[in-house]
Amino acid sequence: MTALQRPADPEADPRVKAVFDDIRATRRSDFVNNLWRWLAFDPALLERTWAEVKQVMATPSALDPLTKEMIYIAVSAANACSYCVHSHTAAARAKGMSDAMHAELLAIIALAGKTNQLANALQVPVDPEFERAGGPV
Amino acid sequence: MTALQRPADPEADPRVKAVFDDIRATRRSDFVNNLWRWLAFDPALLERTWAEVKQVMATPSALDPLTKEMIYIAVSAANACSYCVHSHTAAARAKGMSDAMHAELLAIIALAGKTNQLANALQVPVDPEFERAGGPV
Amino acid sequence: MTALQRPADPEADPRVKAVFDDIRATRRSDFVNNLWRWLAFDPALLERTWAEVKQVMATPSALDPLTKEMIYIAVSAANACSYCVHSHTAAARAKGMSDAMHAELLAIIALAGKTNQLANALQVPVDPEFERAGGPV
């Protein structure tokens, strides 16, 4: 089910077509996944969202592409976003996440989920040593 | 503030002392942070929690230690755990997270938080292509 | 799937029938959606929940009905409640939410989701200027 009707022929709008073309070129694939097809109902929202995903996830940077995908999966699981867990697990697999790495990612997500709720249930005060994590001033 | 009174002299209990000693030895530091001091009110819970943290976070494995800490921070931010964000950001810094890496981690957490809520607000259906992410059967 | 079996003939119970009749009268529609059909397993819980929804959402007040629905959608997306996103998006549409308004609602939900996780990941301290928001003691 869905809460919004996706446009029937999104690429009839040239702004949407330009984004879809860039998605295809960036990913070197003809596949445009549903999130973009749904966002096409508002070209401005589509453009801004893709521009940010492209910049953060598909531009060479300090973190390698697979690490980025694993961080994305971690947030998505914590936020209970079924769509994002599916799409970014597929992306992580495509970028080389092995079974062993996947198992470890799951173990960290599980452990963090556990201690997050434990610390929140205890309301443990933050140690002064953790203040000013790294750097001057 | 806190919802539980931490034990006044936790290491008077030999089970607690054994865990604290192992924390110090594993981390090569005299510092035992508050989460463990609070969990000391129940030695069995303390032992199990530390055993899992040690196994998942402090044992050489497929993912490098800094990547693990960044995944931990990502889950903790999504779960709004102030304590865990503080403690694992300090740990990531200690393991070499640079300002550039930190900025990128934050950008991914922010982007994932954004698209998670967008996909949940649209109730976008999962693409069939994302099913069976990785592997036979 | 569901975690509870809905009653087969809920309106056989006069308390349930009274609530369903009030839902139909209030909404001027014969449609009674699933949430109420499921809550019918406990007439007291059904009565209290409907009374609150009627009072907060279906009684003229300082906020107009469409604004209320958009606020409801925003909370439901953040809480990852698929059912509530669907039902309140339908309600907002019925109350006049245009595509442009829907796109803007989604953009705010997305942006807030983003900065929420950013502020939680940074643990930014609250500015003293934001304290006492609105008025003297």
Added chain:
Amino acid sequence: MTALQRPADPEADPRVKAVFDDIRATRRSDFVNNLWRWLAFDPALLERTWAEVKQVMATPSALDPLTKEMIYIAVSAANACSYCVHSHTAAARAKGMSDAMHAELLAIIALAGKTNQLANALQVPVDPEFERAGGPV
């Protein structure tokens, strides 16, 4: 800090005074905690919220008072509500929660937090056996 200024003299309003008097009588204590003092800025919201808390938490029912408080703490930890964790932990202690019970409650919250995020990260499909949990139709 707070996002709302609490009323300076809430009991000057007879509707607020009536609620505060009922809180004191129900709890057999002079103490009225901050949540009620803040909600006093809107007597209708205060009345409705207290009426529900009194009905659900302070009326004899199928579940005993301590079990109710522990369930309340569990939800509050998962929702990262610092205030509610503090207030309901104090209430649970007052109703007889021992250290052993508290440790066990924490262990269940931690375990559930862990498997919740694990199941959400795996997107495990629900077993057909779990459908229609309990009862005919």
Added chain:
Amino acid sequence: MTALQRPADPEADPRVKAVFDDIRATRRSDFVNNLWRWLAFDPALLERTWAEVKQVMATPSALDPLTKEMIYIAVSAANACSYCVHSHTAAARAKGMSDAMHAELLAIIALAGKTNQLANALQVPVDPEFERAGGPV
């Protein structure tokens, strides 16, 4: 849908078979639910997760088995874990949760969800009286 392919013949791995056998023996049932079948892709993660579930949920302790399941459901609903809500509601029913108890559990989850978001929206400061909940230093 799922984000991970479950192993086709999990019990071909003796470590997995040992865990499945222990699940069957502990529960006195031939049924092994999907969570364990999915976790079988990594025997170490499967072993650790089951060991913890067995210890916390299936070992006689200060809290009775039904209370434990209700606490588990409460956390799972707050975390929007569909799988865990289904599985633990089935478990609670099997352990004797009546319709009346289920309705009351739902009422507490609903009320806590309500006041959690209310307290977080008001940013009510914690009363000093709630500090040090239970016992001396």
Added chain:
Amino acid sequence: MTALQRPADPEADPRVKAVFDDIRATRRSDFVNNLWRWLAFDPALLERTWAEVKQVMATPSALDPLTKEMIYIAVSAANACSYCVHSHTAAARAKGMSDAMHAELLAIIALAGKTNQLANALQVPVDPEFERAGGPV
């Protein structure tokens, strides 16, 4: 406390100064709140985040500025972001949110939080009538 040290003299960096100047000009105020002062540690992240906030929240559009702020508060409360609740409640007050409107906003946040967790605890299936909310393909 904080997990990141804010830069001591952020406006020494011309990119940061340009953003701060635009914040002041857009808001017609000398006040630059902490979120921006913390993000200044990475000028690119600061620029992108402010550009989005300016576009979504401070540009005339289909929704009026106060409605936007109330939606922002709703998401922030659900996500347990203390900072964002404080800052956007102050903003909503500055844009004309009365006590009556604030009380109503809180009542909707509370009610949505309640029914979200209720629907998630029941796993109510979405009514087919809610599919395709708003219009043809």
